[in-house]
Amino acid sequence: xxxxxxxxAREAGVSAATVDRVxxxxxxxxxxxxxxxxxxARRLGYIGAGETGAPSAAQxxxxxxxxxxxxxxxxxxxxxxxxxxxxxARPELDVRVHAIEGFNPDTLAAMLNELAGTSMGIxxxxxxxxxxxxxxxxxxxxxxxxxxxxTDVLHVPRVAYVGIDNRQAGRLAGHLxxxxxxxxxxxxxxxxxxxxxYRGHQEREMGFRHILAEEFPTLSIVELREMxxxxxxxxxxxxxxxxxxxxxxxxxxxxxxxQGIARALRERGRDGAVILIGHELTEGTKRLLLEGxxxxxxxxxxxxxxxxxxxxLTHAVQGVPxxxxxxxxxxxxxxxxxxx
Numbered sequence: 087x088x089x090x091x092x093x094x095a096r097e098a099g100v101s102a103a104t105v106d107r108v109x110x111x112x113x114x115x116x117x118x119x120x121x122x123x124x125x126x127a128r129r130l131g132y133i134g135a136g137e138t139g140a141p142s143a144a145q146x147x148x149x150x151x152x153x154x155x156x157x158x159x160x161x162x163x164x165x166x167x168x169x170x171x172x173x174x175a176r177p178e179l180d181v182r183v184h185a186i187e188g189f190n191p192d193t194l195a196a197m198l199n200e201l202a203g204t205s206m207g208i209x210x211x212x213x214x215x216x217x218x219x220x221x222x223x224x225x226x227x228x229x230x231x232x233x234x235x236x237t238d239v240l241h242v243p244r245v246a247y248v249g250i251d252n253r254q255a256g257r258l259a260g261h262l263x264x265x266x267x268x269x270x271x272x273x274x275x276x277x278x279x280x281x282x283x284y285r286g287h288q289e290r291e292m293g294f295r296h297i298l299a300e301e302f303p304t305l306s307i308v309e310l311r312e313m314x315x316x317x318x319x320x321x322x323x324x325x326x327x328x329x330x331x332x333x334x335x336x337x338x339x340x341x342x343x344x345q346g347i348a349r350a351l352r353e354r355g356r357d358g359a360v361i362l363i364g365h366e367l368t369e370g371t372k373r374l375l376l377e378g379x380x381x382x383x384x385x386x387x388x389x390x391x392x393x394x395x396x397x398x399l400t401h402a403v404q405g406v407p408x409x410x411x412x413x414x415x416x417x418x419x420x421x422x423x424x425x426x
Contacts (some may be wrong), residue, residue, distance in 0.1 A: 098126040100209040106406045109133070110328040128420075129356055147180040148218070148403050150233075150396065151201050153210040155188020159280070159342035161388060162211065165235070168392035169209075179400065189281050191215035192323025198225060207231040207399035209248070212336035214239045214285040228390045233395050237286030248395045250386045250415050252286040256293025258415065259338045259363045262382055264302035266336070266361050273335035274308045276327055280341025290340045313343045320346030328354045339364040343372055348379045367418050369379045375420045382418070385416040 091109070100119060108123040109132075110309040115123075127133045152169050154162050166183050173181025184201075187193050191213045198221040201208060208225060211230040212218050212234055219242050224233055226243035232295040238247040267273050277294065279287045291310065296303050308331055309426050313320040320343030328334060328350060337360060339347055344364045357379040364371060374380035390413045401408035418424070 092405035093130055094123065094127050094132060097130065102406050106404070135295055147178055148207070148400055149180045149205050150182070150207045150209070150399050150403075151205040152181070152183045152395070153194065153197055153201075153208065153212075154183060155211055155234075155315070156185040157188060157342070159315045160368035160370055161236075161342070161386075164368065165388040165392060168389050169396070172389075172392050172396055176396070176400075180395065181396070184281050189213070189283065191217045191283075194218055195221040198222065201225075201228060202228050205230055207233075207245075207405045209233045209235050209399060210393045211235050211237060211284075213281075213283045215283065233398055235391060235395055237284045239285065240264055246398050246410065248391055248398065248410075248412065249286065250413055252289035253293040255365070255384050255415055256290035256295075256338075256340070257297045258293075258384060258417065259290070259382075260294040260297035260302070262417070263336045263338060263361055263363055264298065264305060266381065267302075267305060269302055269304055272304045272306065274331055274333060275305050275336040275338065276308055276331070276334060277310045278320060278323065278337065278341065278343060278347065279310065279312050279337045280343070281312055284341075287340050294338055294340075305336070309395050313341065313346075315342040317343045317346035319343070321349050322346075324350035325354070328356060328360075334360055336361040337363070341365070344374060344380065348374050351379060365415075367424070372423055375418070375423060378420070381419070383418040384420050386413045387416070 091102050091105045095105045100123060104115055104119065105123055108120050137292060154166055169181060169183050173179050179325045184197060186197055194212060195217040202225055208230060219239060222239065222242040222244065225232055234244055234247045236249045261274060277291060279291060282288050293296060309327060311323045313323055324347045347362065351360055362380045363382045364380060365384050367383050371383050373382060394410055394412065396407055398410055
C-alpha cells in the first residue's frame, strides 16, 4: 500500500502539516527539516529519487471521481460545473464527474463498484439504500476515500459529509412560512420533494413538520408529493394540487422543480397569492424571486461545496489533516439576492 503523508510525518518526527508544506514547496520550513522530510519521503517511496515534492499531474495525479444524478436540477448542474472547473485548476488532481440516473440505487452501486479499481477518492450524492451502503463499505475496504454531498448516508465509513444541516433547513422553511401566514387563521400548506429516498429530503420534511406542530398548529399539511426532481412532473402535480385545494395558502418545495410549480401557479392565477419557499439560488429561482412568484430561497453555495469536497478528499488521500469549512444556510429574499 502506498505510503501517506502521515507515515512520512511519523518517520521524520514532524507534523503532517510540515510534510504538506515541504512536498508542496511552501515556505515556513527550515532547510534542514525540509531535507529530512524529502529523504524520508524518498525512502518510503512516496516520491522518486530525483523528485523534490508531491507527484505532479504528469507523474500521476490524485484521481478523484464524483457521481451526481442527472435531471433538471439546476443546483446539481452548478455543482457539476464547479467540480470540473475547480478540479481543472489543480494540476495535482485528475477530477472526473459522472452523471447517472439519480433515483436507482442499483445503478449508483454499480457505478461505485466500477470505480473501485481506479479511483482514490469518490464524492457522491447518494440514496440512503442498502445496496449503496454496501458499495460504500466495499470502497472503504479498498482504501478509497468517500465523501457524501448535499445529502448524507449514515452508518458507512465515509470521510465526511459536505452539505448543510437539512433538518435545520426544513425548520427554517417552516418558521418563515408560519410567520408569513400567521398563527390566527387555519391555513392549508403542501410539500413537494424530489425523493424521500434521499436522507436530506427526509430531514427537511421532518424539520418542517416539527416546527409547524410546535409553533404553528393552525397550519395543516394537506399533501406531500414526490417529483423525482423533474420540472414537468412538478408542474402536473402542482396543477392537480391547486385544483384539489383552491384555498391552498403555501408550498414548501424540498427539492428541485421550482420552475414547474411556478408555471402551475401562474396558469391558475395563484402566483403571489400562494407563498412558495424552495431551495438553491439559481438563475431560474432568482427570476422567480424578482417577479414575486417565489417568496424565499434557502441556499447552499455549490462553489463552496465543490471546494470543500475536493479539499477533504485530497487531504484524506494524502493522509493530511484538514479543517473543513462547511457550507452554510443562506436565506435569500427578493431584497438581498447576491450574484449567482
